[in-house]
Amino acid sequence: MVRFFRTNDVKTAYIMSYEPDDGGGGMFARTSGKRLAILFGLAFFGAFMLIQVVQGFPLRDILIREKITEERAIAIKQGDLCVIDTPDHPREIKNCPYNVGDRVIVTYSKNNAAIEAHRLAG
Template identity: 35%
Template structure:
């Protein structure tokens, strides 16, 4: 029995391989995508125009576009360890 991949399956395999390669080049791993979110209270370190920059305890700076906060404000952020994006942010209670 001769097994051949259809063009459709080859395309799916190439897409999956491409995603894995991109994550490897970025220094991340696929497990980071499925890890639990971290919630942390941080200060807004920089505000330039409508963009704020905060830095969590993992040392990764993260930006907030259309930022309603001021430099020095204490806010609560949700993020995944090592990834540069924020999942959520709100004024600290």
């Protein structure tokens, strides 16, 4: 772009140059797509790990089932359904051959309501 200015009755031409605007993208406009994908992936992974730390690693409980075997007494029996009281919540035994008060050894997964195995304590 050329502009003319008058100084002391003499026309003087000044040439002004500028760099074309890149659309205002700033840092991200000059970054390749591969680097942006890596940056996004790292940000996502960091946020995911932060949530896991804050929540006490709940994903571990889903992926790695902790088996618990303990002896408990039958608390309630209704028909062929028995209920035992475990530390986290009551659990049911279907087609239950036991009576109220019987001591039963049960095996179950932590954070899962189902009983995997049961037998009368000897």
